[in-house]
Amino acid sequence: xxxxxxxxxxxxxxxxxxxxxxxxxxxxxxxxxxxxxxxxxxxxxxxxxxxxxxxxxxxxxxxxxxxxxxxxxxxxxxxxxxxxxxxxxxxxxxxxxxxxxxxxxxxxxxxxxxxxxxxxxxxxx
Numbered sequence: 001x002x003x004x005x006x007x008x009x010x011x012x013x014x015x016x017x018x019x020x021x022x023x024x025x026x027x028x029x030x031x032x033x034x035x036x037x038x039x040x041x042x043x044x045x046x047x048x049x050x051x052x053x054x055x056x057x058x059x060x061x062x063x064x065x066x067x068x069x070x071x072x073x074x075x076x077x078x079x080x081x082x083x084x085x086x087x088x089x090x091x092x093x094x095x096x097x098x099x100x101x102x103x104x105x106x107x108x109x110x111x112x113x114x115x116x117x118x119x120x121x122x123x124x125x
Contacts, residue, residue: 002026002114004096009119012086018121020081022096031098031114034079035106036070038092038121048094049081050106059106064090086123093118 008020022034035050050059051070058070067085079096097112104111 002028002098004098004114004116006094006096006116006119009094009121011122011124013125014087014123016086016123017082017084018086020083020094020096020119020121022079022081022116024077024079024096024098027098029100031100032102033099033104033106033112035097035099035104035112036079036081037095037097037109037112038090039095039118040092043092045095045109046092047105047107047109050104051079061107083121086121088123091121091123093120095119 003025005023012018033050033052036048037045038048039045048061048064049068049070069082071080071082095118096116098114099112101111
């Protein structure tokens with residue numbers, strides 16, 4: 001049974017940093033990418049970042065480009081999301097997810113078949 005477990009969320013002041021972790025286990029078939037999504041109250045789930053398991057290529061939404069990164073050298077089966085220069089509008093529940101589609105769209109939640117339970121990130125003074 002696939003398990004994706006997020007951790008590292010919390011309360012941080014504007015301009016601060018957090019590092020989220022996604023520990024993945026139980027895969028019985030190949031996955032093509034691990035994505036990070038977020039959902040704020042009353043808003044649709046948004047694709048924030050994604051890393052390909054094939055070539056390590058990454059995607060970042062325009063809203064986080066230059067502030068969020070998926071560091072290289074991730075531990076085996078753990079994907080991190082380093083979030084710097086956080087803004088109040090980054091407040092959301094953050095989820096990691098695995099895609100089993102080779103032509104996945106990192107912005108499209110429907111392309112990701114396994115999800116974690118989410119971790120809350122609150123950016124506030």
